Amino acid sequence: MKEYKYIGKPEIRIDGKEKVSGAAIYTDDINFGPDLLYAFIVESPYAHAMINSIDTSEAEKHPEVLAVVTGKDFPYKFGLYMQDRFIFAQDRVRFIGEQVAAVVARNPKAAKKAAKLVKVDYTEIPAVIDQMEAIKEGSDLLHEDLENYDHVPWFFPKPKTNIAHWRKIRKGETQKGFDEADYILEDTYDVPRYAHCAIEYHAATGLYDKSGRLTIWASSQSPHTQRHLFAEALKPLGFTHKDVRVIAPHVGGGFGSKAGVTMEILAAAIATKVQGHPVRIMWSREQEFYNTYQRLGVKTFLKIGVKKNGRITALDHKIYWDAGAYVEYGANVVNAVGLSAIGPYNIQNASIDSVCVYTNLPPGGAYRGFGYSEFLFGLESHMTRIAKHLGIDTIEIRRVNAIREGDKTAYGANMNPNGLLKAIDAVEKEIEWHKEYKSSDPNKVIGKGFSLLWKAPAMPPNASSSCFLKFNEDASINLLVSGMDIGQGYLTVMAQIAAEVLGVPPSKIRTENPDTDRNPYEWQTVASHITWGSGNAVKKAALNAREQIFDLVVRTKHLPKDSLYLEDEKVKCTQNPNFELPLREFVIAGIQMSDGTFKGGPILGKGTFLPEFSTAKSNPETGQGGHPNVHYTTGAAAMLLEIDKQTGKMKVLKAVEAIDAGKALNPDLVKGQIIGGLVQGLATVLYEDMRYGDKGKLLNPNFTDYKIPTAKDIPEKIVPIIIEVPQPDGPFGARGVGEHTMLPAAPMVANAVADALDVRIKSMPVTAEKIVLAYLEKKNNRMLK
Amino acid sequence: MKKISINLNGEVRYIYVEPNDVLLDVLRDKLGIKSPKSGCERGDCGACAVLIDGKSVRSCLVLAIEVDGQEITTIEGLSKNGLTPLQESFIEHNAFQCGFCAPGVTISATELLNKNPQPNREEIQEAIAGNLCRCTGYESIIEAIEKIAKK
Numbered sequence: 016m017k018e019y020k021y022i023g024k025p026e027i028r029i030d031g032k033e034k035v036s037g038a039a040i041y042t043d044d045i046n047f048g049p050d051l052l053y054a055f056i057v058e059s060p061y062a063h064a065m066i067n068s069i070d071t072s073e074a075e076k077h078p079e080v081l082a083v084v085t086g087k088d089f090p091y092k093f094g095l096y097m098q099d100r101f102i103f104a105q106d107r108v109r110f111i112g113e114q115v116a117a118v119v120a121r122n123p124k125a126a127k128k129a130a131k132l133v134k135v136d137y138t139e140i141p142a143v144i145d146q147m148e149a150i151k152e153g154s155d156l157l158h159e160d161l162e163n164y165d166h167v168p169w170f171f172p173k174p175k176t177n178i179a180h181w182r183k184i185r186k187g188e189t190q191k192g193f194d195e196a197d198y199i200l201e202d203t204y205d206v207p208r209y210a211h212c213a214i215e216y217h218a219a220t221g222l223y224d225k226s227g228r229l230t231i232w233a234s235s236q237s238p239h240t241q242r243h244l245f246a247e248a249l250k251p252l253g254f255t256h257k258d259v260r261v262i263a264p265h266v267g268g269g270f271g272s273k274a275g276v277t278m279e280i281l282a283a284a285i286a287t288k289v290q291g292h293p294v295r296i297m298w299s300r301e302q303e304f305y306n307t308y309q310r311l312g313v314k315t316f317l318k319i320g321v322k323k324n325g326r327i328t329a330l331d332h333k334i335y336w337d338a339g340a341y342v343e344y345g346a347n348v349v350n351a352v353g354l355s356a357i358g359p360y361n362i363q364n365a366s367i368d369s370v371c372v373y374t375n376l377p378p379g380g381a382y383r384g385f386g387y388s389e390f391l392f393g394l395e396s397h398m399t400r401i402a403k404h405l406g407i408d409t410i411e412i413r414r415v416n417a418i419r420e421g422d423k424t425a426y427g428a429n430m431n432p433n434g435l436l437k438a439i440d441a442v443e444k445e446i447e448w449h450k451e452y453k454s455s456d457p458n459k460v461i462g463k464g465f466s467l468l469w470k471a472p473a474m475p476p477n478a479s480s481s482c483f484l485k486f487n488e489d490a491s492i493n494l495l496v497s498g499m500d501i502g503q504g505y506l507t508v509m510a511q512i513a514a515e516v517l518g519v520p521p522s523k524i525r526t527e528n529p530d531t532d533r534n535p536y537e538w539q540t541v542a543s544h545i546t547w548g549s550g551n552a553v554k555k556a557a558l559n560a561r562e563q564i565f566d567l568v569v570r571t572k573h574l575p576k577d578s579l580y581l582e583d584e585k586v587k588c589t590q591n592p593n594f595e596l597p598l599r600e601f602v603i604a605g606i607q608m609s610d611g612t613f614k615g616g617p618i619l620g621k622g623t624f625l626p627e628f629s630t631a632k633s634n635p636e637t638g639q640g641g642h643p644n645v646h647y648t649t650g651a652a653a654m655l656l657e658i659d660k661q662t663g664k665m666k667v668l669k670a671v672e673a674i675d676a677g678k679a680l681n682p683d684l685v686k687g688q689i690i691g692g693l694v695q696g697l698a699t700v701l702y703e704d705m706r707y708g709d710k711g712k713l714l715n716p717n718f719t720d721y722k723i724p725t726a727k728d729i730p731e732k733i734v735p736i737i738i739e740v741p742q743p744d745g746p747f748g749a750r751g752v753g754e755h756t757m758l759p760a761a762p763m764v765a766n767a768v769a770d771a772l773d774v775r776i777k778s779m780p781v782t783a784e785k786i787v788l789a790y791l792e793k794k795n796n797r798m799l800k
Numbered sequence: 801m802k803k804i805s806i807n808l809n810g811e812v813r814y815i816y817v818e819p820n821d822v823l824l825d826v827l828r829d830k831l832g833i834k835s836p837k838s839g840c841e842r843g844d845c846g847a848c849a850v851l852i853d854g855k856s857v858r859s860c861l862v863l864a865i866e867v868d869g870q871e872i873t874t875i876e877g878l879s880k881n882g883l884t885p886l887q888e889s890f891i892e893h894n895a896f897q898c899g900f901c902a903p904g905v906t907i908s909a910t911e912l913l914n915k916n917p918q919p920n921r922e923e924i925q926e927a928i929a930g931n932l933c934r935c936t937g938y939e940s941i942i943e944a945i946e947k948i949a950k951k
C-alpha cells in the first residue's frame with residue numbers, strides 16, 4: 016500500500032484545544048444578549064386524545080408573556096421521509112409529550128409558570144401502545160388519513176391500517192430452500208426502545224429579524240436538512256430557502272437523536288411570532304427521554320434453514336417495529352433493515368418483511384446502528400444456536416456462510432470488497448477462541464460470545480456532499496464543509512484528506528462547524544457515510560485546487576504539468592530538483608511575470624460528490640432491481656463474559672472487535688469509535704431499559720432510573736482491531752465505521768450467557784435477573800427429570 | 801437579592817443572586833463562564849462539576865448563595881496560563897469525542913490528582929464514576945489520567 020504523509024496517521028484532533036480549555040461553544044453557550052426570550056412547551060398528558068379546545072387567555076395575561084402559540088398558528092406539516100406530523104398538534108394528540116402550545120416569555124420561570132395557565136380540553140381515546148396489537152384487524156387507527164400523506168417513493172403505506180411502511184424482500188425461492196434444509200430453527204426475539212442519552216440536551220434558538228431573515232442556531236447533525244424542512248414547512252409564511260439559515264455550533268453528542276428535525280422546528284416556528292427577538296428553546300433531561308427520537312422497539316420472528324454442514328438454505332425474517340406516533344424519520348430505519356436483515360451472509364433464498372407500525376408512543380427515529388443492532392440480536396443469536404445444534408464451531412458456521420465480494424445482497428446487487436473473513440480470523444486469534452476459560456471462583460463461569468456485524472449507510476440515492484477550499488495568504492487553508500463533528504473526529508479527518516492532496520500539514524488547516532449561508536451543501540451527518548461522502552468531496556476540492564496551482568505554474572514557469580508535485584507547502588518538479596515554489600508566494604496574489612504583471616489570483620477549490628450509481632427504484636413486492644445501498648461495512652466481535660451463577664451478575668473480562676474501515680484515515684479516531692461504540696452497545700444489553708406504563712407514559716426519564724454505564728462499568732479490556740480492505744470509491748479507500756461499532760454487543764452477550772450457562776435469553780436487556788431465573792428453571796427442570 | 805462575592809478562577813467577582821439561584825445557572829448566565837454544562841440538573845451526570853475550595857462539586861446542586869466568599873475554579877481557570885499537563889494529556893489520548901463531558905471530567909480528575917498524584921486504575925475509575933460520558937467508553941479518559949499519574 017502507498018505510504019501517505021498524513022493519511023493513516025494519528026493526527027491530533029483539531030478541536031482538541033478548544034474542547035479541553037472550555038473554549039468550545041455549544042448551542043446553549045451562545046450569548047444572545049438581554050433581549051433573549053424563552054419558550055416553554057405545553058405538552059399532551061395523554062397518549063391518545065382529541066383536542067376539544069385550547070384556552071390561552073389566562074396565559075396571555077401574564078405580564079412577562081409576549082406570545083402564546085398553538086396549532087392554529089401553524090397548520091403546517093413536516094417530515095423527512097413521511098409527512099405525517101404537524102409542528103403543533105391540530106385536533107388530536109398521539110403521544111404523551113406531543114406539542115400542543117408554546118408560551119414565550121422574558122425569562123424561563125415566567126414561561127413555565129404561564130404555560131400552566133394554558134387550558135386544554137381533551138377527550139381521551141383508546142391508545143395503542145403495542146405494535147402487535149396495532150396491526151390486528153379492527154385496531155384503532157392513529158392516522159385515518161394515511162393515504163393522503165406525502166412520502167418518499169420507496170415507502171409503501173397501507174391505508175386504513177396502522178402500517179406506515181412495509182419493506183418486502185423476496186429473493187430466490189424461500190419455501191424450496193426450507194424444503195432442502197436438514198434443520199430449521201424458528202424463534203422470536205424482542206428488543207425494547209432505547210434512548211440516545213447524548214449528554215448535551217437538544218437546544219435551539221431562533222431569530223426572525225426585522226429584515227425577514229430566519230436564523231436558527233441548533234445542536235444539529237443535519238443543518239442543511241433542517242434548513243430544508245424549515246423552509247418547506249414555513250413556506251406558507253413566504254420563506255424561501257435563502258431566507259432561512261441554520262448555524263450549527265459544537266454538538267455534545269448525537270447518536271442519531273439530532274438528525275433530521277425534532278424540537279428545532281419549534282424554535283423556527285415560534286420565532287416568526289416574536290419578530291426581532293431571539294427565542295430559545297431547550298429540552299430538559301426528562302424531555303430528552305420522551306420527546307426526541309428514540310430507538311424503535313421491535314419484535315422479530317426468525318426462521319433459518321440449514322444443511323448439516325451449516326450452509327444456510329433459507330431465511331425468513333419478519334420484523335415488526337413499534338415506530339411511535341409519527342414515523343417521519345423512523346420509517347427509514349424500517350426500510351434500511353428490510354434491505355439488510357439477511358445479515359452478512361450469502362443466502363440464496365430469503366424472505367424479509369420489515370413492517371413499520373404506528374403506536375401511541377413517542378416517535379422513533381435514527382439511533383446509532385439504524386435498526387441493525389435490533390435485528391442482529393436475533394440473527395446472531397440464531398446462528399450460534401444453529402451451530403450448537405449441528406455441532407459445528409460457532410465461528411466456522413459464519414465462515415461457511417459469510418458474504419464475499421461479488422455475492423448477491425438481499426436485493427440482488429453485488430457485495431462490495433470487504434474484510435469480513437479477515438475480521439473473523441483476527442477476532443478468533445485475539446480472543447483465543449479455542450482456549451478453555453475457567454474462573455478461579457467456583458461460583459463463577461466464563462462464557463464466550465461471538466457475533467458478526469454489517470451495515471450500509473441508509474440514505475436516499477441522491478444524498479450529496481460538497482466542499483469549498485480556500486487558501487489564505489500564508490498558504491494555510493480554510494476548509495468549508497457542512498458535515499458535523501458530533502465527536503467522531505470528522506473535522507480532523509477532512510483536514511487530513513486535504514493535507515494529503517495538497518502537501519500542507521493538517522495543523523495549517525482550519526475546518527469549522529457549518530453555517531448554511533456560508534458553507535456548501537451537505538445532506539446530513541448520519542448513516543456513517545460522512546467520512547466517505549464528504550471525504551470524497553473534500554478530496555475533489557483539494558484536487559481541484561491542485562489543478563489550478565499546476566495550471567498556473569505551467570502557464571508562468573513553462574514546466575510540463577506531469578512533472579509537478581506538491582510537498583512541504585511547495586510546488587516541486589520531478590525534472591528539476593532545484594525548482595521549488597512555496598505556495599505562500601502565489602496562492603492569493605498570483606505569480607509575477609518578467610514584465611511586472613501578475614498571473615493567477617486566489618486559489619479556491621471546489622468539490623462535490625453524489626453516488627450516481629445508487630437508486631431506490633425496485634420492485635415493491637420483491638425489493639429486487641435497485642441499488643439502494645452504496646456499500647456495506649463489515650466486522651466481527653467476541654467477548655469473554657464472567658457470570659456469577661448465584662446472582663447472574665456479569666462482568667465483561669475482554670471484548671475484541673474488528674472492523675473493516677477500508678482505510679483508517681486516522682487510526683486513533685477509529686479505535687476511539689470502536690471502544691465508545693462497543694461500550695454503548697453493551698449498555699443497551701446490560702444496563703438500559705425504557706419502561707413504559709400501560710397508558711404510554713415513560714416511567715424512567717432520568718439518569719437515576721435509566722442507567723447508562725459509568726467508568727466503573729466498562730469491560731476490563733477492549734481490543735480494537737482495524738482491518739483494511741479498500742473501498743474502491745472511498746477517499747483513500749475509506750468507508751464509515753461509527754455506528755457499526757455498537758452492533759455486535761447484544762447478540763455477543765446473549766451468546767456468551769448461553770455458552771456459560773446453557774440458557775438462552777431472547778429479549779433485551781439481558782439482565783442478571785433474567786439469567787438467574789432462566790438458570791434456576793433449567794436446574795429445576797433437570798432435577799425433576 | 802443578595803450580594804455575594806466569589807473568587808472565580810482567580811478573580812474576585814461580586815454578584816447579586818436570588819436565594820434560589822442555582823450556582824450552575826449563575827456561572828453560565830450571570831458570569832459568562834460556559835464550561836460547566838447542564839446534562840441532568842439533578843446530580844447524576846457530573847457535566848456541571850466545578851472546584852469549590854479545591855473540592856469537586858456538582859454546581860447544579862449548589863445554591864449560589866452558599867458559595868459566598870469561596871474559591872471557584874472551572875477549566876477556564878485551570879488553563880489560564882496555558883493548558884495543564886492533564887489537559888494536554890486529554891488531547892494526546894483523544895480523551896473526549898463530542899467534548900461535552902470534558903470540563904466535568906477534567907475537574908474530577910484534577911481533584912483526584914491534587915489529592916493523590918499517583919492513583920491506580922481503580923482509583924481513577926472511582927474518581928470519574930460520577931461523570932457520565934456517552935461517547936468515549938471511558939478507556940481513553942482513564943489512559944489520559946494514568947499517563948499523568950505515572951509522570
Ligand code: FES
Nearest residue numbers: 841843845846860
Ligand atoms: S447537571 Fe449537574 S450533575 Fe448533571
Ligand code: FES
Nearest residue numbers: 897901933934935
Ligand atoms: S465526549 Fe461526548 S459525552 Fe464524553
